[in-house]
Structure formats: structure tokens, C-alpha cells
Amino acid sequence: MIYENILVEIDNKVAIITINRPEVRNALNNETVAEIRECLKNIKTDSEIMTVIFTGAGEKAFIAGADISALQHRTFLDGLVADMQLLYTELENFDKPTIAAVNGFALGGGCELAMACDIRIASESARFGLPELNLAILPGAGGTQRMTRLVGKGKAKELIFTGDIIRAEEAEKIGLVNKVVPADQLMTAAKEMAAKMIAKGPLALKLSKIAINASSETDIQTGLLIEKLAQSILYTTEDKLEGTSAFLEKREAHFTGR
Numbered sequence: 001m002i003y004e005n006i007l008v009e010i011d012n013k014v015a016i017i018t019i020n021r022p023e024v025r026n027a028l029n030n031e032t033v034a035e036i037r038e039c040l041k042n043i044k045t046d047s048e049i050m051t052v053i054f055t056g057a058g059e060k061a062f063i064a065g066a067d068i069s070a071l072q073h074r075t076f077l078d079g080l081v082a083d084m085q086l087l088y089t090e091l092e093n094f095d096k097p098t099i100a101a102v103n104g105f106a107l108g109g110g111c112e113l114a115m116a117c118d119i120r121i122a123s124e125s126a127r128f129g130l131p132e133l134n135l136a137i138l139p140g141a142g143g144t145q146r147m148t149r150l151v152g153k154g155k156a157k158e159l160i161f162t163g164d165i166i167r168a169e170e171a172e173k174i175g176l177v178n179k180v181v182p183a184d185q186l187m188t189a190a191k192e193m194a195a196k197m198i199a200k201g202p203l204a205l206k207l208s209k210i211a212i213n214a215s216s217e218t219d220i221q222t223g224l225l226i227e228k229l230a231q232s233i234l235y236t237t238e239d240k241l242e243g244t245s246a247f248l249e250k251r252e253a254h255f256t257g258r
Contacts, residue, residue: 005032007057008039013050014194015043016187018057025064026056028109033083037090044095047257050202051194052094054117055101055187056110062102062126063110071135084109084141088116092142093213095206097197101190102126103183107165112139115146118209120176121190122168123183128176129165149216151175201239202257 007018017039019026043049056062066084091098091113100106100114102122107129114120114128122128130139130147138144139160148156151174159166171177181189197205207230215223234240238258246253 003035015049016053020057022058025061050198052098061104062106064105065108088142091116112141122177123186126168128171131163
């Protein structure tokens, strides 16, 4: 499909979604959020797409937050609807693995989108921050929740309360980012990560993600039960037979998602 605010490229079973509003540093408005949701809906039902990469157009910004001009007019009811928070919840629980290839400023809603992805790879020029308190609001698209779970309560409070913008190296050090690479290697690194995922059993990827996400909100015994049930399901699949046979026969596995 053709979109006004995002570009979508399919490359070797990978969907690359580029936020394409470089004139406003890829700031997110309602229309862009709606387009991302529609795009993810289409990707979810496309069996040829195995992984999704998000990035931003241009060299300056991944996503520099929400569109402030639109934000100025939001009301109490807009806060209850929370379209961006809803999108990021859908993204966090998306069936297929997601990677944020952060190529510049990831601020506010941009940082929150990156945190909703499974993996975050940043260029050396990337910057991260949740500066919403400067506007007398809070990071309400999951920022208070996902930042805390990724970096811990103390560091999350520091970043949110101060609005400090940190460099990619510090983001990696505190666990906000998985890997930092030179800018000219960012998409290569993201695609290499995607290729590693695509080579695995797709059902195992899906159920691993469910087990990790669901158990992170529970006690360990409940988490272990979820893991046990997920493993039991995988034991019944054709892919399990293919994976074990390929290993024993010293050949490449060919998974079908069944």
C-alpha cells in the first residue's frame, strides 16, 4: 500500500518501515500513528514477512517525538483514548519479531516506539530521551512503564524527571539499547539481526516472545508454567521434527511454520 507518512520496503522476508517526515524530524502525528497501525495489520497477515525493522528518514532523527503543534490541542478525552499507547502495546505484542534501527534522535514517542520493539540497534549518532516533563506532561505512550522495566526504577526516574538526552553508548550501558554500530553500518546490522531470527523456527520465535512478555508481568512460577505450556505446544509441531532431523543429519533446516 501507498502511505503519506511512512515508507514500506520488503527485503528478503523483512518489512522495513521508515517514518518519512524528515522536515519535522519524523515527529509522529495522528495520521502517522494510524498508518503504522494499518501497516502492521497488513504485515501480520502476510506469511511472506517474518520480521519488521523500524527506522527514520534522513540522518538527523529516528523519531523526534510527537507533533507538538497537535499535542497542544489534546484534551482529557484524547488522553483516555491514548492512540499512541495503544499502537505501542500492539507493537510490543506483535506476532513477528521487531527491530528498531535508531539512526538519530529518539525522543518522547520515538524513544517509546523503540522500547516497544523487541531489539534496539543504534547508530553512534543516536540520542535517546523522554523530555515530556518539559511540556508539563509525562511520557504517556508506555514511557513510564517500559523504561522502568528496561533500565530499572532509579535510572528511569532520573531520565524521566530530568528529561536528559543520552548518547547511544550510555543507552547501551544501561540496557536501553542492545547494540551500537557506526552510522553507515546501522541497516546492515539490523538486517543481519533479522536474518538470524528468520533462520529460526517461526512458531518457536512467536511462542518465545509470548512466554517472555507474559511472564515478565508475573511471578516466576507462573512464568515457568507459561514456558512449560509453550514448549509442550512446540513439541507437537512439524517444525520441531524438521529442526531436530536437520541437526542430526547435519543439514540446513527448512521450517514451514507448522
